[in-house]
Amino acid sequence: MSMKDNLRTVKVSNTLGWAIEANWTHPILFSLYTVVRPIAASLILVFIYKVIATEGEQEALFAYLYVGNAFYMFVTNVLSGISWIVHDDREHYQMARYIHMCPANIFYYFLGRGTAKILMTVVAVVVTLLLGVSLFGIEIDFSSVNYPFLLFATVCGILAIVFLGVILAEACLLTARHSFFAGEAVAGLFYLACGAIFPIDILPGWLQGLSKVLPLTYWLEAIRRSLLGGSMSATLSGIGDWQLAGIMVGSTVVLGIFAIYFYRWCEHIARKAGKLDQVTNY
Amino acid sequence: MKTDFMTNLRAIKARSYVRIVGGNREPSWLIYDTLLPLLALSAYVFVYKALGAPQAYAGFVILGGAMTAYWLSVLWAMAAQFYWEKEMGNLELYLIAPVSRISLLLGMAIGGIFMTSVRAVATLILGCLLFRISFAVVSYWKLGLVFVLTLVALYGLGMMFASLYMVWGREAWRLSEVMMEPIYLLSGLYFPIRSLGVAVGLVASFIPLTLGLDGMRQLTFTEGVKTRLLSVNTEIGLLILLGVVFLLGSIKALAVMEHKGKKDGQLTTKWL
Numbered sequence: 001m002s003m004k005d006n007l008r009t010v011k012v013s014n015t016l017g018w019a020i021e022a023n024w025t026h027p028i029l030f031s032l033y034t035v036v037r038p039i040a041a042s043l044i045l046v047f048i049y050k051v052i053a054t055e056g057e058q059e060a061l062f063a064y065l066y067v068g069n070a071f072y073m074f075v076t077n078v079l080s081g082i083s084w085i086v087h088d089d090r091e092h093y094q095m096a097r098y099i100h101m102c103p104a105n106i107f108y109y110f111l112g113r114g115t116a117k118i119l120m121t122v123v124a125v126v127v128t129l130l131l132g133v134s135l136f137g138i139e140i141d142f143s144s145v146n147y148p149f150l151l152f153a154t155v156c157g158i159l160a161i162v163f164l165g166v167i168l169a170e171a172c173l174l175t176a177r178h179s180f181f182a183g184e185a186v187a188g189l190f191y192l193a194c195g196a197i198f199p200i201d202i203l204p205g206w207l208q209g210l211s212k213v214l215p216l217t218y219w220l221e222a223i224r225r226s227l228l229g230g231s232m233s234a235t236l237s238g239i240g241d242w243q244l245a246g247i248m249v250g251s252t253v254v255l256g257i258f259a260i261y262f263y264r265w266c267e268h269i270a271r272k273a274g275k276l277d278q279v280t281n282y
Numbered sequence: 283m284k285t286d287f288m289t290n291l292r293a294i295k296a297r298s299y300v301r302i303v304g305g306n307r308e309p310s311w312l313i314y315d316t317l318l319p320l321l322a323l324s325a326y327v328f329v330y331k332a333l334g335a336p337q338a339y340a341g342f343v344i345l346g347g348a349m350t351a352y353w354l355s356v357l358w359a360m361a362a363q364f365y366w367e368k369e370m371g372n373l374e375l376y377l378i379a380p381v382s383r384i385s386l387l388l389g390m391a392i393g394g395i396f397m398t399s400v401r402a403v404a405t406l407i408l409g410c411l412l413f414r415i416s417f418a419v420v421s422y423w424k425l426g427l428v429f430v431l432t433l434v435a436l437y438g439l440g441m442m443f444a445s446l447y448m449v450w451g452r453e454a455w456r457l458s459e460v461m462m463e464p465i466y467l468l469s470g471l472y473f474p475i476r477s478l479g480v481a482v483g484l485v486a487s488f489i490p491l492t493l494g495l496d497g498m499r500q501l502t503f504t505e506g507v508k509t510r511l512l513s514v515n516t517e518i519g520l521l522i523l524l525g526v527v528f529l530l531g532s533i534k535a536l537a538v539m540e541h542k543g544k545k546d547g548q549l550t551t552k553w554l
Contacts, residue, residue, distance in 0.1 A: 024451065024452040024453050024456060025453055025456070033456060033459075033460055036460055036463075036464060037459070037460060037462065037463045037464070038463075040463035040464040040466070040467045041463045041466075041467075043467050044463070044466060044467050044471075044472055044473070045329070047467075047473045047477050047478065048326065048329055048330065048333075048472060048473050049333065050477060051335075051339075051473045051474060051477045051509075052330065052333040052334065052335045052339070053333055058333060061332060061333070065329060065332075092369060181314045181315070181318075182314075185313075185314055185318035185319070186318075187322075188318050188319060188321050188322030188325075189318060189321045189322075191321070191322050191325045192321045192322065192324050192325045192328070193321075196325065197325055197326075197328075197329050198325070198328045198329050198331075198332045199332065202328055202331055202332050203328065
């Protein structure tokens with residue numbers, strides 16, 4: 001199929017994704033729904049911090065964990081959102097067979113469906129950061145933010161997360177019951193291992209080793225450096241900005257190539273095993 | 283509809299069988315329902331470590347995490363169940379079956395409590411071993427009482443939600459999603475509820491998890507007494523009241539919503 005056809009697939013599946021995510025209620029209620037969960041998740045961290053630290057103490061650490069948590073929403077929403085598509089289409093709407101029959105590349109279908117989640121999460125992240133700055137005392141000097149690096153890190157990170165989501169979605173094609181929790185469970189693993197809300201230095205040695213292998217660790221580090229102007233992690237502070245950028249680009253490319261080949265393999269196995277449209281009522 | 287008592291008992295057994303036997307049939311739950319959620323919990327423990335908090339706060343997180351399993355069970359395995367049955371086309375079969383709706387919900391609750399308890403205990407044990415949490419239990423019988431009353435009130439609330447979800451469309455699913463992190467916050471799952479302020483804590487006490495968790499923390503950690511919202515005895519009294527209100531409310535809600543659903547033709551509509 002030509003790239004023009006693939007882009008059309010992305011556009012149409014994006015429209016479908018938006019309809020599924022948003023047209024169940026009034027736009028104002030939908031906007032509230034988009035931000036309530038992220039704000040609550042951030043407030044949990046705020047109160048964890050306030051319970052222990054006294055006024056003015058460990059502000060740098062608070063900013064570190066707050067910013068990390070805000071951007072980590074991309075992982076939770078996009079990763080589990082894309083992997084959920086398989087369960088939704090197959091079990092809930094039972095449209096999976098028709099989607100696989102139509103002349104569209106399923107890989108681009110997943111990409112399109114995922115963009116709805118990405119856009120919702122962008123809004124949630126921006127609102128969370130603004131709340132952090134205005135209400136919770138997060139000190140971000142907007143005049144000294146490294147915006148090009150921030151934009152590069154965000155785009156690169158989101159691409160990597162989308163590829164991870166597609167890999168997980170394809171794995172879910174081969175399972176009956178696990179797709180329900182797979183996205184959230186894997187996001188939880190990354191939450192710990194990537195140091196989303198604490199410097200990876202306090203992890204035990206073997207877990208730090210895992211952190212260094214995960215691309216999301218470097219993505220979060222890049223986001224924090226560009227927004228907060230520095231790093232709190234002694235382990236990662238030795239890596240320069242250009243090295244960080246190189247690691248992110250390299251890992252995203254590797255993930256993308258793996259996602260394409262893994263998708264082909266999984267779809268082939270799923271067709272052979274008759275799992276493309278299986279319904280388990282689970 | 284008058285139904286035979288033994289038939290209803292069999293219905294309770296049938297609905298709980300699925301969760302007691304079927305839910306544990308595949309051993310993958312050990313990873314998905316125990317190990318992986320523990321990883322996310324561990325992140326909060328490490329945050330407390332990074333802030334230099336006393337070890338008891340790690341215990342708060344692990345206990346809160348174990349109780350999270352019950353809230354998720356109430357949301358997804360109780361409240362959303364009738365919505366899912368409607369989407370799968372099974373709800374009409376339940377409604378024409380010669381059993382009381384309450385027996386269906388009770389069976390779901392009993393099975394859900396068993397299935398979730400297996401997971402919660404596994405999370406608790408693993409978490410305590412991993413982070414070397416030690417408990418200083420003041421009274422085992424009071425702890426057991428608070429725990430049981432919390433579950434009764436929680437699942438009573440779940441039964442009420444199940445009645446509402448029966449006639450809702452996709453908003454049912456979204457409501458369950460929205461009641462995750464906000465309830466974690468308002469229940470003080472990962473921090474003492476009193477830090478939200480006494481007024482907010484008292485309002486949040488309508489959620490049985492808030493009172494139950496605060497009571498259990500007071501009975502298992504000395505730090506829990508210093509950060510308590512209300513005394514354990516007061517919380518026990520309030521939990522009894524909540525349990526009664528939610529259970530009676532669920533019976534009424536079920537009748538009202540079923541009648542509304544039949545009138546509006548919503549009991550068999552899908553994908554709305």
